[in-house]
Amino acid sequence: MDISPDAWVLWQSGPLKLNATILFTWLIMAILVIGSWLVTRKISGALTMSKGQNMLEVIVGGVLDQIREVSQQDPRPYLPFIGSLFLFIITSNVLAIVPGFQPPTGSLSTTAALALCVFLAVPVFGIRMQGLRGYFKQYVQPTPIMLPFNIIGELSRTLALAVRLFGNIMSGTLIAAILLAIAPLFFPILLQALGLLTGVIQAYIFSILAMVYIASATRAHSGREEQSSKHEGHQAGKDA
Amino acid sequence: MLFDWFTVFAQIINFLILMFLLRRFLYRPIINAMQDRERLVRERLEAAEQKRLEAEEERQRYQAQNQELREHFEQKQGQAEEEVQAWRRQALQTARQEVDAILQEWRKSVQQEKASFNTELRRFAIQQTYAVAGQAIRDLADASLEERIVDVFLSQLNKGEIDLSKLKNSIDGITLRSAFEFPLKLQEQVRKELQAQLGKDLSLRFETDPDLTAGIELAARDGHQVAWNLRRYLEALEDELDSQFQQAAHGSKTASDSAQA
Numbered sequence: 001m002d003i004s005p006d007a008w009v010l011w012q013s014g015p016l017k018l019n020a021t022i023l024f025t026w027l028i029m030a031i032l033v034i035g036s037w038l039v040t041r042k043i044s045g046a047l048t049m050s051k052g053q054n055m056l057e058v059i060v061g062g063v064l065d066q067i068r069e070v071s072q073q074d075p076r077p078y079l080p081f082i083g084s085l086f087l088f089i090i091t092s093n094v095l096a097i098v099p100g101f102q103p104p105t106g107s108l109s110t111t112a113a114l115a116l117c118v119f120l121a122v123p124v125f126g127i128r129m130q131g132l133r134g135y136f137k138q139y140v141q142p143t144p145i146m147l148p149f150n151i152i153g154e155l156s157r158t159l160a161l162a163v164r165l166f167g168n169i170m171s172g173t174l175i176a177a178i179l180l181a182i183a184p185l186f187f188p189i190l191l192q193a194l195g196l197l198t199g200v201i202q203a204y205i206f207s208i209l210a211m212v213y214i215a216s217a218t219r220a221h222s223g224r225e226e227q228s229s230k231h232e233g234h235q236a237g238k239d240a
Numbered sequence: 241m242l243f244d245w246f247t248v249f250a251q252i253i254n255f256l257i258l259m260f261l262l263r264r265f266l267y268r269p270i271i272n273a274m275q276d277r278e279r280l281v282r283e284r285l286e287a288a289e290q291k292r293l294e295a296e297e298e299r300q301r302y303q304a305q306n307q308e309l310r311e312h313f314e315q316k317q318g319q320a321e322e323e324v325q326a327w328r329r330q331a332l333q334t335a336r337q338e339v340d341a342i343l344q345e346w347r348k349s350v351q352q353e354k355a356s357f358n359t360e361l362r363r364f365a366i367q368q369t370y371a372v373a374g375q376a377i378r379d380l381a382d383a384s385l386e387e388r389i390v391d392v393f394l395s396q397l398n399k400g401e402i403d404l405s406k407l408k409n410s411i412d413g414i415t416l417r418s419a420f421e422f423p424l425k426l427q428e429q430v431r432k433e434l435q436a437q438l439g440k441d442l443s444l445r446f447e448t449d450p451d452l453t454a455g456i457e458l459a460a461r462d463g464h465q466v467a468w469n470l471r472r473y474l475e476a477l478e479d480e481l482d483s484q485f486q487q488a489a490h491g492s493k494t495a496s497d498s499a500q501a
Contacts, residue, residue: 006242006244006247032262045276049273076271080262113250117252132264136493142285
């Protein structure tokens with residue numbers, strides 16, 4: 001049994017290879033993009049709308065509300081990044097119940113890639129909002145002594161982000177597989193249901209944490225630590 | 241192997257592509273649609289608000305108009321009532337005047353009828369009195385009364401109580417009329433007496449006239465006459481009665497006028 005879908009290589013040519021992670025990622029991308037296109041190609045700004053458009057508006061509106069709540073800023077600049085993270089992860093996690101589907105988020109490579117994206121997005125948004133000087137000044141706050149700790153915190157939280165998602169999803173599929181061997185009736189279904197719940201929560205946590213990190217970089221320094229630590233504690237409770 | 245750098249790199253690229261595609265096919269159209277809808281709703285709300293304001297304005301305008309109309313109506317009504325009152329007063333006054341005039345007319349006619357009746361009555365009473373008195377005297381009259389009348393006539397001539405001055409101009413044709421046949425000796429006596437008073441040229445003629453009732457009348461040719469007879473008394477009585485009736489009628493009229501006032 002493979003722990004990671006990375007190991008399931010379908011095609012390889014030198015350094016290039018097509019493994020299950022990439023393949024299923026493409027599948028998810030196709031579902032999301034084609035689904036969106038099907039709905040939005042006949043979108044209307046009228047007072048009546050299609051069911052699909054209604055659903056997408058609810059999702060986008062919910063994401064916008066969450067971003068606004070966390071960042072206390074105009075949510076639209078962050079929507080593509082945060083929204084895509086959320087939709088990709090939740091689709092991947094929910095599709096995990098489909099037999100034969102290997103969720104890309106169960107691969108540490110994928111979660112690391114997403115965490116790296118967050119790691120890079122934080123300075124990108126921070127510099128865009130506060131300027132180069134304003135952004136880097138945060139690392140020597142409240143005193144320059146805190147600089148190494150701030151850098152370590154930056155790195156460690158990125159690592160935590162990647163490992164948390166990977167661990168939850170991987171363990172979900174793994175436990176299901178183990179239970180299937182021990183008690184093939186009833187329990188796997190319960191575990192699958194639990195896995196769905198965990199998957200949705202993890203998608204929410206990943207997106208919200210990404211937003212919190214970005215928001216802390218784009219806002220004035222005060223309150224950064226508290227908010228960050230508060231959300232860390234929040235997700236830690238969920239993990240437990 | 242849990243970690244594969246190529247996969248990490250590929251997944252970063254994949255995620256960036258996904259982000260771009262979703263932005264192109266999901267976020268932008270959905271946000272635009274939501275903004276369009278918001279704008280539409282806002283516009284409709286604004287239009288509705290605008291219409292509400294217009295309606296309110298219209299309502300106030302109509303209310304003001306209504307008020308104006310009501311005031312106008314009340315004013316007109318008041319005016320009409322005043323006019324009706326004035327007309328009524330006028331009509332009442334006119335009617336009263338007309339009634340007064342008719343009443344006056346009626347009273348006048350009643351008064352006239354009363355007066356004419358009174359006049360008739362008076363005339364009748366006088367005539368009756370005259371007739372009764374004349375009848376009584378005629379019944380009583382005989383030769384001895386005649387003699388007595390001639391005596392009285394003569395004594396009045398003697399005393400000058402009879403004014404003969406009217407006869408002085410035509411003493412040559414004087415006629416003496418009496419109700420009865422004048423006795424001859426008395427004819428002589430009367431002639432002498434008249435001659436003594438009017439002159440010697442006097443020519444006297446004697447005539448009988450039963451209409452005289454009782455008495456004597458001297459008439460000259462030029463129409464002047466002097467009379468002494470009962471008719472004179474009766475005429476005086478008639479005059480007296482007449483004046484008495486007049487006074488009575490006048491008194492009753494004054495009394496009725498004062499009662500009316």
